[in-house]
Amino acid sequence: MKTSIATVSISGNFEEKLTAIQEAGYDGLEIFEQDFIAHDAGPKEVGRMVRDCGLDILLFQPFRDFEGMPAPQRAKAFDRAERKFDLMQALGTDLILICSNVSPLALGGIDRAADDLAELGERAKARGLRIGYEALAWGRHVNDHRDAWEIVRRADHPNVGLILDSFHSLARKIDSDTIRAIPGDKIFFVQLADAPLIDMDLLYWSRHFRNMPGEGDLPVTDFMTAVMSTGYTGPISLEIFNDQFRGGNTKLIAEDGYRSLIFLMDTVQRQSPDLAVDMPPLPAPISVAGTAFLEFCSRGKEAEALERLLETLGFHRARHHVSKQVTLWKQGDVHILVNRETEGYAASAYAMHGTTVCDIGIAVSDAGATIERATRLGSTPFHQPAGPGELDIPAIRGLGGSLLHFIDDSSGLADLWQVDFKPVEDATTAPDAGLIAVDHIAQTMSYQDMLSWSLFYTALFRMKKATMLDVIDPDGLVRSQAIEAEGNTLRITLNGADTHRTLAGEFLADSFGASVQHIAMSTSDIFETAERLQERQFQPLPISTNYYDDLAARFDIDTALLDRMRLANILYDRDEGGEFFQLYSPPFANGMFFEVIERRGAYGGYGAPNAPFRIAAQKRFLRPKGMPRR
Numbered sequence: 081m082k083t084s085i086a087t088v089s090i091s092g093n094f095e096e097k098l099t100a101i102q103e104a105g106y107d108g109l110e111i112f113e114q115d116f117i118a119h120d121a122g123p124k125e126v127g128r129m130v131r132d133c134g135l136d137i138l139l140f141q142p143f144r145d146f147e148g149m150p151a152p153q154r155a156k157a158f159d160r161a162e163r164k165f166d167l168m169q170a171l172g173t174d175l176i177l178i179c180s181n182v183s184p185l186a187l188g189g190i191d192r193a194a195d196d197l198a199e200l201g202e203r204a205k206a207r208g209l210r211i212g213y214e215a216l217a218w219g220r221h222v223n224d225h226r227d228a229w230e231i232v233r234r235a236d237h238p239n240v241g242l243i244l245d246s247f248h249s250l251a252r253k254i255d256s257d258t259i260r261a262i263p264g265d266k267i268f269f270v271q272l273a274d275a276p277l278i279d280m281d282l283l284y285w286s287r288h289f290r291n292m293p294g295e296g297d298l299p300v301t302d303f304m305t306a307v308m309s310t311g312y313t314g315p316i317s318l319e320i321f322n323d324q325f326r327g328g329n330t331k332l333i334a335e336d337g338y339r340s341l342i343f344l345m346d347t348v349q350r351q352s353p354d355l356a357v358d359m360p361p362l363p364a365p366i367s368v369a370g371t372a373f374l375e376f377c378s379r380g381k382e383a384e385a386l387e388r389l390l391e392t393l394g395f396h397r398a399r400h401h402v403s404k405q406v407t408l409w410k411q412g413d414v415h416i417l418v419n420r421e422t423e424g425y426a427a428s429a430y431a432m433h434g435t436t437v438c439d440i441g442i443a444v445s446d447a448g449a450t451i452e453r454a455t456r457l458g459s460t461p462f463h464q465p466a467g468p469g470e471l472d473i474p475a476i477r478g479l480g481g482s483l484l485h486f487i488d489d490s491s492g493l494a495d496l497w498q499v500d501f502k503p504v505e506d507a508t509t510a511p512d513a514g515l516i517a518v519d520h521i522a523q524t525m526s527y528q529d530m531l532s533w534s535l536f537y538t539a540l541f542r543m544k545k546a547t548m549l550d551v552i553d554p555d556g557l558v559r560s561q562a563i564e565a566e567g568n569t570l571r572i573t574l575n576g577a578d579t580h581r582t583l584a585g586e587f588l589a590d591s592f593g594a595s596v597q598h599i600a601m602s603t604s605d606i607f608e609t610a611e612r613l614q615e616r617q618f619q620p621l622p623i624s625t626n627y628y629d630d631l632a633a634r635f636d637i638d639t640a641l642l643d644r645m646r647l648a649n650i651l652y653d654r655d656e657g658g659e660f661f662q663l664y665s666p667p668f669a670n671g672m673f674f675e676v677i678e679r680r681g682a683y684g685g686y687g688a689p690n691a692p693f694r695i696a697a698q699k700r701f702l703r704p705k706g707m708p709r710r
């Protein structure tokens with residue numbers, strides 16, 4: 081199975097695109113004509129450049145407004161096609177995409193179109209070339225792959241085939257099962273794109289909002305499964321018109337695309353084992369057992385302040401690393417490491433971001449399989465030499481340079497705290513505050529990077545996206561996307577910031593792109609926990625009285641309960657499943673914070689309706705009255 085991407089899908093000049101496509105691992109590419117025209121080397125040289133990168137030009141596109149033209153435009157269209165055939169031969173590619181005619185001059189008529197394609201097919205054949213016909217969703221007379229197929233069928237020429245594009249078919253909600261009746265060898269090429277469900281003009285939607293399979297809401301897996309059922313063995317190619325990608329990081333977008341293709345074909349194969357997908361199998365999506373640890377890199381006064389905050393939150397200093405300046409703080413199932421090393425990965429993360437979460441340990445069913453799946457999906461394994469007798473825990477670099485370690489039971493890695501850590505003499509013994517486990521981890525990123533991260537998690541793990549929510553910061557919008565593992569063993573909220581002025585954006589700027597901004601931990605009784613926190617001089621984030629007055633109006637809440645919430649600065653939410661209580665620590669370091677939550681019943685959210693009030697409170701805390709806003 082050949083993987084491919086259209087040059088239009090990524091940003092940069094031709095060389096930059098080519099390098100990114102090569103490095104991401106694709107087999108070939110589609111040359112989008114504009115990219116070629118804008119480039120300053122001739123077709124022979126471009127062909128050589130591509131082949132020198134070990135890539136094939138699998139398609140040249142698009143050729144517009146060809147079929148069904150009246151005279152004299154018809155003859156002109158054939159002349160134009162011959163010029164493009166010259167170009168293709170110089171480039172060294174044999175397939176051109178002809179998209180359905182959008183011209184007001186187009187006459188329509190299935191047989192007329194079929195005759196035109198047959199005649200062009202004959203001319204292509206004379207040069208050893210092939211033509212593929214694609215129905216644009218907004219084509220004047222042909223805008224459905226079923227009609228395009230009927231035209232190709234009637235053209236009945238070996239050098240004329242069909243090109244399918246998931247966007248055009250799925251945007252029009254055409255049942256993918258209609259593809260199953262097409263012979264696989266008459267499908268010359270398959271283009272793939274997903275898109276978020278937005279109700280808008282098809283052309284505008286297609287040209288600006290396409291994204292990688294798995295990043296949007298269209299049933300691309302069903303589409304691809306139907307394609308594979310025909311016996312299709314040609315390339316699968318991404319054709320993504322997206323404003324954000326056009327201006328995004330070329331390398332990252334190319335990598336996302338590759339990941340999306342492998343993930344898609346793996347899903348197709350898993351759902352339909354009988355289909356012949358020509359791709360070495362990869363380990364199944366990984367089951368997550370939970371968050372094994374969160375590691376902060378820190379130093380000096382900041383490290384002391386962090387540890388003091390952990391103490392007030394009810395953590396106790398439990399163990400020290402056998403050879404490194406790393407302390408384990410523990411409460412319930414929550415393991416937090418404070419790393420003060422001056423060399424190695426944590427030290428460089430500290431140099432880059434200041435006090436930050438530099439490493440996340442994820443408990444998985446099989447750590448080795450996790451690394452293998454991640455690698456196949458395009459991630460890079462990370463390795464830092466372990467000390468003598470220490471465990472060598474498998475890790476990869478997550479996005480943004482952060483680390484993910486994978487811990488499993490089978491390989492003895494679960495003994496980490498026993499093998500790599502020893503008990504401390506100054507262990508604190510005060511009672512804890514009732515925190516049980518990590519409920520969720522909130523990662524902040526630039527809005528542009530959100531799709532990359534959600535694809536990363538959903539491709540590697542058995543994790544699913546929840547609906548995207550808008551969080552209103554007084555100084556801008558932050559978009560929030562939760563990614564949840566089966567059984568909620570791991571929940572990650574991705575928060576995408578557009579401007580530096582939001583709390584999330586400020587954190588990104590101040591920490592130079594750190595990712596984890598807050599950690600939410602669960603308790604089974606938040607009021608009891610709040611009392612214990614108070615005994616430990618924990619300072620909850622103060623919430624405005626107005627908030628509680630509004631709560632009383634919005635929900636039917638017992639006055640005594642409301643008073644307890646007000647006193648303890650606890651926020652409240654409710655959904656069909658149950659109730660939700662939350663309180664926050666004040667911000668520390670570059671704007672990180674902790675959250676304590678109690679879920680009652682099957683509440684499934686994260687308290688998003690409270691976010692504007694929580695953010696306003698955090699901003700008040702960071703900038704007391706009279707201090708200028710940045």
Ligand SMILES: O=C(O)c1ccc(O)c(O)c1
Pocket residue numbers: 141142177179214216245271286287319
């Ligand atoms: O938007 C377009 O014009 C366009 C061109 C070529 C394609 O393959 C396509 O899917 C869309």
Ligand SMILES: [Mg+2]
Pocket residue numbers: 214245271319
């Ligand atoms: Mg297309």
